[in-house]
Structure formats: C-alpha cells, structure tokens
Amino acid sequence: MIIYSTRTNKLPTSTEFYNNKTNGLKMFRYDETLMSNCGDYRIQEKVTCDVYYTYNALVDFNNSLDKGNDSSFEVLDKYIKEHSDIKESRDRKCINYYDKMCYWYNSYTTSPSEEKLKKICTEIQQLMKFLEKQGIVKESGCNLKRNYID
DSSP states (O other): OOOEEOOSSSSOSSSOOTTOHHHHHHHHHHOHHHHHHHOSHHHHHHHHHHHHHHHHHHHHHHHHHTTOHHHHHHHHHHHHHHTGGGGGOSOHHHHHHHHHHHHHHHHHHHSOOHHHHHHHHHHHHHHHHHHHHTTSSEEOSTTHHHHHHO
C-alpha cells in the first residue's frame, strides 16, 4: 500500500478559515467556484471543516489499512459517527466520499471477508491515486522505500 499525506496546496491544515489566511488560500485552490459561491465566511468555514475532516479520514483510513483491519475500520466508524453533518455539506465531493466511506464500513462490518477487504483496498488505492493526480493528496515523503516493497 502507498502511504499518502494531506500536506498539499489544496487542503487546509486545520478547520480554521477566517483567522488562517493559508487555509483560505488553500480552500480557494481546492475549489474557487465553491468558495466564491458560499458568500458568508461562516459557510466557508463550515466547508473548510468538511473538507479537512473528509480528506484526513480518507488518508487515515488508507494509511491504516497497512497496519490491520480493526484499526482501519475504527477510523471509519469514528469519522462516520462524529461527522454525520457532512451529508448536508455544500461540497458534493465531501458528500460522495462520506457515502463511500459509509458503504465500505457497512459492507465490511456486516460480513467481514478477505475478499471484501481486498476489494475495499483496491477501491481506496484507486481513489487515492485519482486524488493525487488532482493535487489534493500526495504520496507521503516518509517511508517511501517501504511504500514500494509491499
């Protein structure tokens, strides 16, 4: 498995928008149209939170799959329970990824099997490669040698 990071020019490093100019710039790089159409800074801050939590959960889930199933799906469970409000986000991508993570969690926890796990691993790796091509996430700079041994 390839390990990914959210330290890019398009993802915020925290949930702050109004008091953090760097996050503001990153969010406009992420989706200028979305951020411009939000109008009010409170809505922009909510979108920033949605983006921050969604992509960090995706990266954490992907990176934890290398360590073992239980901890990986605990990451998804925690994200799903704590951030159910993302279903109401203005960012369609966050909503879609939230739904996908719910699907993975429910699919695996209802009847865990090696086959389902492999399918989920393939799907998350394809998604991460897609996000990397868009510049949203990047391959982690640490343990690069280990990334290619697996």
